[in-house]
Each structure stands twice: as C-alpha cells, then as structure tokens.
Ligand SMILES: *[C@@H]1O[C@H](CO)[C@@H](O)[C@H](O)[C@H]1NC(C)=O
Ligand SMILES: *[C@@H]1O[C@H](CO)[C@@H](O)[C@H](O)[C@H]1NC(C)=O
Ligand SMILES: *[C@@H]1O[C@H](CO)[C@@H](O)[C@H](O)[C@H]1NC(C)=O
Ligand SMILES: *[C@@H]1O[C@H](CO)[C@@H](O)[C@H](O)[C@H]1NC(C)=O
Ligand SMILES: *[C@@H]1O[C@H](CO)[C@@H](O)[C@H](O)[C@H]1NC(C)=O
Ligand SMILES: *[C@@H]1O[C@H](CO)[C@@H](O)[C@H](O)[C@H]1NC(C)=O
C-alpha cells in the first residue's frame with residue numbers, strides 16, 4: 001500500500017531534476033527532489049528516518065543514504081509527502097507543508113539579493129553569492145561533525161556549537177547527549193547527558209592529551225585557542241578524505257572514515273572506549289587501570305570508603321585517606337605518572353609559577369590535595385586541586401607525554417621520602433649523606449681500582465657479591481667498545497633500528513659482537529637503565545637474541561648482543577638472489593621460531609613483554625638460519641619514561657602496526673599479534689606489505705591474503721621460489737593463521753598459545769578470518785605534512801628500514 005502510494009506519487013508529480021548543485025531565489029525543492037553536491041558525495045532532500053513516516057529535510061551521503069549528517073527541521077516534522085523548501089528572495093530558507101504555514105525557517109539575520117542555495121562538496125549547505133555566505137548549515141551542527149565544520153565554546157559559559165544526538169533512530173530531534181568543549185578549568189572535551197558528564201574525552205594543554213593522535217588526515221584537527229584555552233576545534237576539509245564524527249543516540253561518539261570504494265564506512269573508534277573511560281567509575285580518589293582486575297584501585301595512602309561495596313565491584317563510593325590531612329603533620333607528595341588529570345571541580349590555575357613554587361603553595365594550603373604542571377611543555381604553570389580527586393584513569397596510550405600529578409599524603413606514606421621532605425630535613429640529610437658519601441666513595445674507589453687492576457680484558461664481570469647490588473650482567477667499558485667498533489665507524493654500522501644504530505664489533509680475542517647504541521632516553525637515569533637491563537637480561541629463550549652485556553658510561557648507554565652472522569630476515573626474503581636460500585621448510589621453521597619466541601615474551605616470561613616493533617628486520621638469523629627476535633624489552637624500557645622531550649620516541653613501523661595502535665596508541669599483546677600476522681604473510685609470499693603493488697586488484701598484501709583465504713586459494717600466496725618443495729597444508733595454515741592475526745578488531749585476533757597450536761597442528765580446523773579493515777598507507781601524501789595546530793607529533797613512526 002505504502003509502496004503503491006510512493007510509486008503513484010513519483011508518477012504524478014514531475015520530478016524537478018537539478019542539473020546543478022544549486023537553487024536560486026524563488027526556486028523550490030519539493031519532496032522527492034534532490035540537490036546533489038558537485039562531487040556526487042552528498043545529497044539534500046526530504047527523508048523519513050528509520051521506521052518513522054514523518055518527513056525531514058536532511059543531507060546524507062549519496063552512496064549510503066541511511067547515514068544522515070544534518071537535519072534542518074529536526075524539531076518540526078512534516079506529516080505527509082508535501083513538504084517544500086523555498087529559497088526566498090532575501091536568502092531565507094523556508095520549509096512549508098502544502099503551501100501551509102511555515103514549518104521551519106533558517107531565520108537568516110542578513111539578507112542578500114539574488115541569493116543562491118548550494119550544497120558544497122564538503123556537505124555544507126550554504127546560502128549566499130559566490131563565496132560569501134549569509135547562512136550555512138555548518139553553523140548549526142546536528143549530531144555529526146564533518147571535516148570543515150567547527151565546534152566551539154567560548155571561555156566561561158558563553159555560546160557554543162556542539163554536537164547533539166538524535167532522540168532515537170526514528171526521531172532526529174535534539175536528544176540529551178552532547179559532545180562539546182568545556183572550558184571550566186582546564187579545557188577538555190566531554191560527552192555529556194544533559195548536565196551530567198559521561199566521559200571526559202581529552203584535555204588540552206597545547207596538545208590533546210588522552211586521545212589517539214595521528215598525522216593521518218582522517219584524524220587531523222585544527223584548533224583555535226585563547227590564553228591557553230581551547231576555543232574551537234575542526235577537522236580540516238580535504239576532498240579526498242571523507243570522515244565523520246557522530247554523537248550517536250546510544251551515547252557513543254563514533255569516528256568513521258569512508259572506505260576506499262566510497263560505498264561504506266569504517267569505524268575507527270567509538271568513545272567511551274572502555275570501562276575506565278566512564279566518568280568517575282572508581283569514585284573519588286580512586287584510579288581506574290584497565291589492564292588490572294578489578295579495574296579500580298585507591299590511590300596510595302587511601303583505602304576504600306566501603307570495603308564491602310568494593311568487594312562486589314561497586315566502586316562509586318570511592319576512597320578515603322588512611323590518615324586525614326592535617327597541616328600539623330609533615331606531609332609530602334606522591335608522584336603518580338601517566339594518569340588522566342582529575343576533573344577540575346575545585347581547582348586553582350596559575351600560569352606563572354615554577355614547579356617548586358607550586359609545590360610549596362600547595363603544601364601551605366591545608367585544603368590542597370594535589371598539584372601538577374598541566375602545560376608540561378614549559379614547566380611554569382601550576383594547577384592545584386582542592387578536595388576529592390575525581391575521575392582518574394591510568395593512560396595506557398603512547399599518545400605523547402602523559403601527565404603526572406603529585407598527590408599530597410602524610411610523609412609516612414612515602415617510600416622515597418626525599419620527594420616530600422621539608423627543606424630543613426633535606427639540609428640535615430644532605431649534610432649527613434655528603435659525609436657518608438665521602439667515606440663510601442673512598443672505599444668504593446679502592447675496590448674499583450682493585451677490580452680494574454684485576455681485569456685486563458674487555459669484559460668486566462663484577463664478582464658475585466658486587467653483582468647482587470649492581471648488575472647481573474657483564475659490564476663492558478666504553479674504551480673496549482670503541483676499540484671493537486673502530487669508534488663506531490660507518491663501516492661497522494649494520495643497522496639502524498628504532499632505538500638507535502647497531503654496530504658490529506670485534507673484540508680483541510676474536511669474538512664478534514653487535515652493539516646497540518641507544519639513542520638518548522631523556523629522563524632515564526643510569527639506575528633505571530640498569531634495572532631494566534637486569535630484567536631484560538633474564539629473558540632467555542632460544543628464539544631471542546642473547547644479550548651479552550651492556551655499557552653505561554657518561555652519556556652513553558649501550559647493549560651488547562651476540563652477533564648474528566646472517567643478519568636479519570628481510571635481507572633474505574625481500575632480496576632477489578638470497579630469497580632462494582630460504583626454502584619452504586626453512587621458512588616454516590622461522591615462522592615457528594618467531595611464534596615460540598613471542599609466546600615466551602607474551603606469556604611464559606616473567607615480564608610479559610609486549611614487543612611493539614615486530615618486523616622482519618628485527619628477526620635475526622644465526623648461522624643455521626634459526627630465527628631470533630631482537631629489540632625485545634626495549635619498548636618496555638622506553639615506556640617507563642614519561643618525561644617530556646622525547647625526540648627519539650619510536651613506537652612502530654608502517655606496514656606492521658595494528659590499526660588500534662596506529663590510530664589510537666593502544667597497544668597490547670594483540671598489536672604484536674597483528675605485526676606477527678603481517679610477518680607470516682610476508683615470509684610466505686616474499687612480498688612486503690608496505691609498498692605492495694598488485695597489478696590488478698588488491699590494495700595490499702593483507703587484503704590479498706584475505707581474498708585467497710576466503711576462496712581457498714591460499715597456495716597462490718606462495719613465493720614462486722619454492723618450486724615444488726613445499727608442504728601444502730603448512731602453507732595453507734600459515735596463510736590462514738596470518739590472516740586471523742591481522743583482524744581489524746583486536747579481540748578477534750588469537751593469542752600466542754592459540755597461534756602456536758594452530759601453526760603446529762596438522763589439519764587444525766581454523767576459524768574463517770574476516771575482512772581486514774583499515775590500513776595505514778605509508779605513501780599517503782598527508783602523512784608527511786604538518787599543519788599547525790594538528791594533534792600530531794605524538795605518535796612517532798619509524799620509517800627506517802635497516803639495509
Ligand atoms: C521572486 O518572486 C517575487 C514575488 O513573487 C518577485 O517579485 C521577484 O521578482 C522574484 N524574484 C526573482 C529573482 O525571480
Ligand atoms: C526561527 O524563528 C522562529 C520565530 O522566532 C522560531 O520559532 C524558530 O525556532 C527559528 N528557527 C530556527 C531554525 O532557529
Ligand atoms: C559571482 O561571481 C561571478 C564569477 O566570478 C560573477 O560573474 C558574478 O557577478 C558574481 N556575483 C555576485 C553577486 O557578486
Ligand atoms: C606556559 O604555557 C601556558 C599555556 O600554554 C601559557 O599560558 C604560559 O604563558 C606559558 N608560560 C611561559 C613562561 O611560557
Ligand atoms: C553507537 O555507537 C556504539 C559504538 O560504536 C554502537 O555499538 C551502537 O550500536 C551505536 N548506536 C547506534 C544507534 O548507532
Ligand atoms: C591504607 O589503608 C588500607 C586499608 O585500611 C591498607 O590496606 C593500606 O595498606 C594502607 N596504606 C598505607 C600506605 O598504609
């Protein structure tokens with residue numbers, strides 16, 4: 001019946017077909033007519049959302065008409081198919097129903113003569129002449145932010161432009177949910193329901209903190225600030241990128257990009273993203289740690305207000321102090337690193353105060369509970385919190401330097417009391433310790449000289465008594481390393497990895513070593529370095545490169561590894577001549593070796609290490625071509641460092657990075673699994689994922705693998721150099737497992753125990769992989785440019801390939 005009606009309607013009312021993307025004065029657009037942007041991306045017309053029969057004037061994507069990005073009369077539905085949009089002579093847009101009363105008007109405050117209504121390629125509906133507009137839809141955001149549209153909020157409570165959700169799928173009228181900039185306290189963006197905050201998304205301190213950042217144009221935003229506060233944010237418009245940010249009516253802020261076929265959408269992220277994103281999940285003075293179970297903890301020096309509630313995971317009651325603050329008692333500060341700042345409910349911000357002044361000021365005010373330097377770029381600002389600390393979470397992302405905060409606690413709660421000591425105590429301690437140091441220094445010097453005399457060779461192995469205190473690893477001295485590497489000469493440079501260059505070295509006894517000269521790790525002291533090294537040195541597995549020792553002198557920090565005569569895997573599989581040396585059985589052994597090494601790192605070692613930069617150039621081969629993972633544990637070492645100027649913070653490599661890691665900075669063992677999947681497919685096919693060019697149809701190696709898997713043509717992935725010497729079932733399994741590892745959704749990727757099992761089990765029945773999703777294309781021309789005000793710069797990507 002409905003269908004018949006629609007058909008009749010189409011037949012009986014002649015459709016005004018617009019050859020253009022515009023409408024001029026006195027022209028009308030009736031229900032059924034469309035205005036189409038020149039790019040053929042957007043359409044304007046009347047529609048009915050969901051199962052509703054009401055009509056609304058809206059803009060949607062031509063290829064996906066169910067995705068409506070803007071609605072004119074969202075509060076004033078039209079019943080029946082007789083709505084008409086008219087552009088008045090003065091440039092007012094008016095929607096009427098059957099020449100009846102006005103249902104909606106754009107209420108343009110200025111008028112124009114000879115106005116034109118146009119749907120621009122950006123999806124902006126504008127009224128004006130040439131490029132001066134008297135009205136534009138981008139000034140009236142609905143639930144969707146398109147590139148080019150600005151969201152803004154003046155400082156204080158001024159007018160703002162923000163996203164508001166629909167009420168439901170059938171009703172585009174303004175729902176309770178909004179996404180907006182908030183400028184009370186530190187600038188932040190929030191998802192709110194009415195006045196209640198649901199999620200503080202990011203805060204602004206000159207950069208966005210706490211949210212994925214990337215140079216990718218689908219993520220880039222431009223901002224406007226006023227006195228350090230965030231006033232507006234927009235995603236710049238490029239005609240090649242179609243992205244949208246939608247506040248959906250179920251409470252999620254979703255960021256989508258259009259797929260490359262331009263007929264569907266890829267969800268890049270939805271916020272709130274995890275339990276810890278929820279506002280104040282752990283109650284006051286609680287901190288949410290998503291990788292812990294349970295996720296909520298009290299800050300140190302605090303305990304649950306109600307143990308019984310916390311024991312059933314009801315955390316909202318929060319935490320109270322073990323010892324209440326009391327200005328009479330000696331108090332100090334506990335530094336908590338890498339957390340989301342508490343919400344600025346009761347705070348004071350001073351932008352002209354050093355850290356020490358800030359600390360003293362906080363200490364002198366009995367009500368001050370914490371302080372921090374929120375603009376950690378210049379260290380001269382001071383934020384103080386009073387009362388309870390609300391909505392803290394541990395940041396797990398690598399999205400740039402994460403804030404640290406100093407929480408006020410009684411001195412008895414501090415391990416490292418030095419941090420919170422009063423000046424007087426410091427002086428006393430300093431005097432005493434100087435004396436002690438002098439005495440100790442003389443003693444140590446004696447011991448040191450003895451050792452030096454004893455040791456004539458190149459390795460200084462501290463005797464076990466000393467080692468217990470110092471290093472459990474042989475310590476090389478700089479002179480030895482310099483001699484071995486010919487003062488780090490060019491000829492001895494054998495690789496350039498994320499964490500620094502690698503040199504080959506010859507010790508005088510004829511032993512060959514590889515020396516990794518660490519790029520400077522800002523803020524990491526010798527002690528921390530040694531602690532880390534001691535941990536890493538305990539990681540031993542036959543598929544990991546063995547660490548022989550280290551060298552720490554002056555500015556230099558180096559790791560000494562066994563030298564791998566066959567260098568790295570990429571020298572073989574991507575080399576025209578050498579690839580033939582790796583036949584199938586060797587490759588399969590290598591894949592199994594990598595998998596076992598990774599299983600050990602992820603699960604079997606004590607440290608549960610996430611590698612974070614797995615790639616073929618980090619897989620070294622010994623004289624028997626056994627695979628050994630290198631650079632493990634380094635990511636962990638760099639991670640420990642949360643201070644500012646990290647010029648060499650390197651976290652991944654194009655082509656191997658999992659999407660959630662590349663865009664969201666979220667890493668987990670699942671991001672390593674992704675990289676492993678890419679490697680497996682590269683080893684099988686002998687093709688690089690990055691820079692993959694297929695003569696016909698596939699965009700990259702991963703997509704090709706998925707297609708072949710789906711169609712049971714796994715064998716076509718093979719490197720042609722195997723000739724006939726391969727085991728069909730092994731090749732198939734590798735392609736299938738590889739494809740499972742590169743699933744777009746991290747949860748769908750298998751864990752290492754399953755990977756090893758699947759690879760090694762004959763006729764294992766494997767799940768069918770889904771289509772891999774979005775990929776970083778290293779050759780995107782945008783990734784190199786650097787617009788001011790972009791959120792980029794925090795995720796660093798290695799684009800270096802060892803040669
Ligand atoms: C629009 O219509 C009004 C009244 O019907 C008429 O006076 C005016 O000339 C028209 N303008 C144009 C640009 O056609
Ligand atoms: C235009 O003005 C009328 C009358 O003041 C008002 O009812 C209506 O909501 C306004 N329309 C818009 C889109 O603001
Ligand atoms: C708009 O631009 C066109 C071409 O640039 C010009 O011919 C026309 O006069 C302009 N119209 C107005 C109203 O400025
Ligand atoms: C530090 O940064 C904040 C915010 O960007 C700014 O307001 C303040 O003036 C800066 N201070 C100095 C000394 O540069
Ligand atoms: C809103 O977004 C969430 C997260 O992506 C999704 O699960 C949910 O289905 C969305 N709701 C609607 C109505 O689109
Ligand atoms: C604080 O109190 C809780 C429980 O009362 C206790 O578990 C915790 O160890 C105390 N913290 C300190 C640092 O004393």
Ligand SMILES: *[C@@H]1O[C@H](CO)[C@@H](O)[C@H](O)[C@H]1NC(C)=O
Pocket residue numbers: 352
């Ligand atoms: C910051 O403080 C210093 C010393 O307290 C003072 O000399 C300077 O004028 C202040 N700057 C601003 C911008 O208030």
Ligand SMILES: *[C@@H]1O[C@H](CO)[C@@H](O)[C@H](O)[C@H]1NC(C)=O
Pocket residue numbers: 365366367
């Ligand atoms: C601390 O807070 C109490 C109660 O809120 C108030 O009476 C007192 O004046 C405050 N002290 C300072 C130094 O601000």
